[in-house]
Amino acid sequence: xxxxxxxxGFGPADPPPGEVLDLGPADPxxxxxxxxxxxxxxxxxxxxAGDGRGFTLAQRLRDMGYRGALxxxxxxxxxxxxxxxxxGFDAAEIPDAMAERQPQDQWLYRADWRAxxxxxxxxxxx
Numbered sequence: 250x251x252x253x254x255x256x257x258g259f260g261p262a263d264p265p266p267g268e269v270l271d272l273g274p275a276d277p278x279x280x281x282x283x284x285x286x287x288x289x290x291x292x293x294x295x296x297x298a299g300d301g302r303g304f305t306l307a308q309r310l311r312d313m314g315y316r317g318a319l320x321x322x323x324x325x326x327x328x329x330x331x332x333x334x335x336x337g338f339d340a341a342e343i344p345d346a347m348a349e350r351q352p353q354d355q356w357l358y359r360a361d362w363r364a365x366x367x368x369x370x371x372x373x374x375x
Contacts, residue, residue, distance in 0.1 A: 273294050
């Protein structure tokens with residue numbers, strides 16, 4: 250089973266109704282350009298916590314105009330949650346075993362991801 254992590258904490262990993270697409274970190278995005286509006290959820294898989302390609306994919310999907318739900322799935326750790334949110338992810342879907350090793354309080358500690366965004370602080374200073 251899996252747990253969905255949002256800014257409010259842990260919850261069930263129930264996908265929204267509609268078409269769901271699972272992408273790997275090396276999957277090309279160009280073939281999706283014409284069908285992004287039809288997708289209700291795109292889930293990008295992170296095979297390991299050290300593989301950051303999914304962050305780039307998330308940013309590119311948002312830049313391409315995707316406005317649906319975007320989840321990071323797999324080996325995401327609590328320390329990466331703020332970066333995932335800044336890259337465009339709405340949530341992280343993690344295995345139950347990871348949720349046991351990194352309980353909800355560790356994720357909630359990073360839920361105020363905008364407050365710790367250096368780019369946001371720079372924009373505010375201008």
